[in-house]
Amino acid sequence: MAKYDVDVLIIGSGPAGESAAMASAKAGKRVAVVEGRSTVGGNCAHKGTIPSKSLRHAVKQIIQFKTGNLFRETGETWRLTYPRVLAAANAVIPKQVELHTDFYVRNRVKLYSGFASFIDEHTVSIALLDGARDEVITADKIIIATGSRPYRPADIDFEHSRIYDSDTILEMAHSPRHIILYGAGVIGCEYASIFSGLGVKVDLINNRDRLLSFLDDEISDALSYHLRDNGVRVRHSETYEKIEANERGVTLYLESGKRITADALLWCNGRSGNTDKLNLQAIGLEPDHRGNLTVNEQYQTAVENVYAVGDVVGWPSLASASFDQGRALAAAILGKPYQEVAGVPTGIYTLPEISSIGKTERELTEAKVPYEVGRCLFKNTARGQISGEDVGMLKLLFHVDTGQLLGVHCFGAEAAEIVHIGQAIMSQPGEGNNINFFLNTTFNYPTMAEAYRLAALDGTNRTSRS
Template sequence: MSSQGMASAASTQSFDYDLVVIGSGPSGQRAAIQSAKLGKRVAVIERARSIGGVCVHTGTIPSKTFREAVMHLSGFRERGIYGASYRVKQDIAIDDLLQRVNHVVANEVDVIRSQMSRNRVELLEGSARFVDAHTVEVSSPTGSGTRQISTARIVIACGTEAGRDDHIPFDGQRIFTSDDVLGLKFLPRSMIVVGAGVIGVEYATMFAALGVRVTIVDKRPVLLPFLDNEVSTALTYIAQQHNVLMRLGEEVADIELLTDASKPVEVRLKSGKVLHAEAALYSIGRVGATARLDLQNAGVAVDDRSRVPVNHNFQSNVEHIYAVGDVIGFPSLASTSYEQGRAAARHAFGLLKEDADASIRLFPYGIYTVPEISTIGKSEDELTQAGMVPPRASAPQG
C-alpha cells in the first residue's frame, strides 16, 4: 500500500495517537518532531532513566567527549612539539575523563527534553512491548503498573546494545563492553580488546594514548577491512607505534576472570596462546535492542542479530510499522539516523515520494580512532573491482 493509502486507511479508525515512537535516540527524536510539526498526535516511549538513547548516554556523544578528554589530558596533540613524554596531567584517573563526559551528556539531555516539549511531543517513561500491531503496552519504570495505548503508526527506534556471549563472566569493570566504558571505576594499566570493529579500534587507540598497554585480538587479518588498504595499513602502523599489540587472524576460545592475580583477565586463543591483562573490552559488534519488545505480537520480522529489516522507505514487513536508526543496521551513524527518522515520518503521513533513502545513500563516515579517519563513497578497491580507475592524491601528515 502507498503511504497515501496507508494514511487514509489509518484515519478511518480511532487511535490514541497518530504515531508512537519507541526510543528517543537521534532517529526517534526526528521522527517524533517531524510528525508533531505536521500537527500529529505523537508520543515517544523511553525505557532508560533519561532520554537520548545510545547516542547520548553510551555512544556517539560520550565516546567522542571521552576521546577529547583523552587527547587533552594526555597531551597527545602537543607531543610533536614538547616530546613523547609530555602530558597536561601526569597521573590521569578515570574520574578526570568522565567528569567532562557527564557534563556534556547532562547538557544534551536538557536540549532534547526542551525540543520534545517545545514541539508538544508527549514523553512516556517506561518499557514498551507490542500487544498487537496497533497496541503498545508501557510498563512503569518504578514497577507501579502498566498502560496500553493505541496508535495508527509506529516507529521502532530502540537502537542497539553490545553483543555478549553467555559464557563470558562480564562484571562491567574487569570484563566489559563498550556500553560499560563510561561506568568504569579505574583506569587499567593493560587491556585486551576482543574485536577490531570500529568501536573496538576507537577505544583501543584512545586507551593507548593514555599509556595503557593494549592488545587487539580479531579473527580478520587486517584492521577495518572496509577502508582503503592504504588507510588501514597506516592506522595499523600508527597504533603499533603507540604500543598497541596486534593479534590479528586469531580467534578467542574463552575468557576467564582469575582471583588473586595482578592481571586477572585471562584470554585463551584457539591457537593455544594465552593472554593476560588487567581488563578486557569485549567488542564483537552490536545487536538490535528488540528482545523485550515482543515484536512477534505485531508480526514484525527480525534478522539473526535482532535487527529489523526495512525497505527503502524504512517500513518493516508490517507496512504501518517503521524502523530507523541503529536497529536497522549499517551505517549506524547519528547523522544518517536523523534523516531516516524524518523520512520515515514523512512517508508515514503521505508526504514523501517512494524511495525515501535516495538522498542519504551517500554519506560521510567518521571513525574516531587516534588519529581519526573519514571516508565518503566507495573505496579504491571497490572502484577498481567495478572496472574504474579512480584518481589518487595524497599529502604528507603535518
C-alpha cells in the same frame, strides 16, 4: 472522537526516534514517544557516541599537552586516572539531555519513561519506570527506534568486575595497566586509541586479516601503523576460545593456542538490536539472530503500520544516518517526497581520526574505472605545522577523463570535518562534480581545508604529464 490515542507512537528517543518524532509533530500529527531511560537521548547520548567521543577528546587534549614543548619544559610527570578523565568527559551528557528534552517540550510531544511491549499492531503497553500502573496506548502508526546494545556471547561472564563491553566500560572505576580489546571494528579501534593515549598497554585482537577492511587500503594501513606506533599490539586472524577471570586479572585463550593475560578485557565484537522486550510475536514479527528487523525502502516492516529505523535495522548503524532515516520515515508516513538515506560518510574517531566517502582504490580497480590519485600530506600544510597536527593526509580519487570526484579519504586531525567539503562536491549534478573545483576556488590560508587544493594539484599534475 479519534480512533487512536495518537497518530504516531515512537519507541525510543535516540537520533532516529527523535527526528521521526519532531518531523511528525511539525507536520501536525499527534505524537508520543516511549523511552526506556528517565531521560531522553537514547544510547547515543548516554552510552555511545556522545560519551565515547567526549572521552576521546579529553584523551586527545592530554596527548597534546604531554607532547607539547611547553609541557616538556616544565619537567612535570603525572598520569591522569581513567575515572578522572571519564568524569570530565561525561560532563557533556547533561547538556545533551537538556538540549534534546527542550525539543520535545517545544513540539508538544508526549513522553513516557518506561518499556513498551506490543499487545497488537496498534496497541502498546508501557511499563512505567516510576512503578505506576502500566499505561496502554493506541496509535495509527508505530515506529520502532530502540537502537542496539553490545552483543554478549553466553559463555562470557560480563558480570565479572574485570570484563566489560562498550557500555559498561564507561563505568569502569579503576585504571588498568594492561587491557585486552577483543574485536577490532570501529569501536575496538577507537578504544585502542583512547587507552593507548592514556598510557595503558593494549592488545587489540582482530578476527580478520586487516583492520577495518571496508576502508581504502592505504587508510587502513595508516591506522595500523599509527596504532602500533602508539604502543598497541595488533593481533590479526585470531578467534577466542574462552575467557577466564579472577580477582588478579583476566586471561584470553585464543584458538591459535596463545594466552594473553591483562588487568581487564573489553569485548567490542558486534551489537544486537534492542527488540527482545517488545513482545514482537504478538504482531507476528521475528527479528534476525542479532535482534535486527528487516524493512523495505520506506522503513516498513512486514506489519503494514509498524516501521523501524536506526540501529535496530542494522547497517549503517551511525547516529548521522539514524537522524536522516527518522526524517525520511516521517516523510514517507505523511505521503511526502523523501530521499533514501545514502552516501553516508564514514567517521571513525580513532587518534588520528578517519573519514571517507565514495569509492576506494580497490573498488575502482575491480570495476576497471580509469582513475588518478591526488594526495596532500598534512605535514606539508601550513596549518598542520602551526597546530602540530601534522600526521595524516587527504586523498582524492577522480576519473582521469572527466575529472569527476569518485572518492575522498582522510586520515588525520579533523578528518570527519574535512570530508564534508568533498562530500558537497560529489553531490553536485553533472559537471558540478569535478576535481577542478578545488583548483579554481580560493581557500582561506592557513587552513586544513587548503589540503583539497594541494591534493587536486598533486593529482592533476600527474594526469597532465601522461
